[in-house]
Amino acid sequence: MRFLVDECTGPMVAHWLQRQGHEVFSVYEESRGMDDRAILSKSHSENWILITNDKDFGERVNREKQLPHGVVLLRLHDERSTSKIGSLQRLLVSHADQLADAFVVVTESQIRFGRT
Numbered sequence: 001m002r003f004l005v006d007e008c009t010g011p012m013v014a015h016w017l018q019r020q021g022h023e024v025f026s027v028y029e030e031s032r033g034m035d036d037r038a039i040l041s042k043s044h045s046e047n048w049i050l051i052t053n054d055k056d057f058g059e060r061v062n063r064e065k066q067l068p069h070g071v072v073l074l075r076l077h078d079e080r081s082t083s084k085i086g087s088l089q090r091l092l093v094s095h096a097d098q099l100a101d102a103f104v105v106v107t108e109s110q111i112r113f114g115r116t
Contacts, residue, residue, distance in 0.1 A: 001096065002069075004048035006039065006057075007032060009074065012081035013051065013088065020092075036060055043068035049099050051088070053079065061103065072104045083108075 005014040007027040014026035025048060027034050034042075036056060043050045049070035050057065058073055072091065076083050087106050095104070095111060103114040 001099070002046075002048050004039065004043050004046075004050050006050065006052035006054060007034070008054050009051055009084060010081055013084050016085045017051075017088070040068050043071075053084070058103070058105075070099045070102050070104070072099065072106060075105055075107050077108060 002023045002025075003014075003017050004025045005011075005017065005027065009028075011026055011028045014024045014029065017024045025042070025046075027039060036054070037060075039050065040057070040060065042048065047069045049072060050068050051072045051074070053074040053076065055073065055075070057071055061068065061071065072088070074084055074087060076087060087108065091099075091104065091106055091111055095113075098113065105112045105114075
């Protein structure tokens with residue numbers, strides 16, 4: 001799968017995804033400071049699934065009707081990389097085939113799907 005990992009989500013998440021065999025664009029490592037519009041545009045035009053913990057993306061997608069290839073929004077109480085990775089691992093094991101064109105909110109206890 002192709003994932004665009006937002007800067008705030010961090011490089012450890014990006015490295016973990018790469019080790020799992022996914023293609024990854026890490027904003028933190030490759031384009032630090034990239035603004036939200038540019039991230040959504042890149043996600044859409046290059047078919048990346050965006051992984052972020054920035055709730056502004058949900059608002060932007062709904063308000064501006066910008067349609068990325070998919071969004072995984074991590075809404076975790078524990079923002080450490082190990083928690084993010086554990087939540088993504090749970091998501092990928094159970095729902096990897098459902099991420100394209102979906103808006104997914106992942107918490108410690110739930111995975112909720114919507115459509116972009």
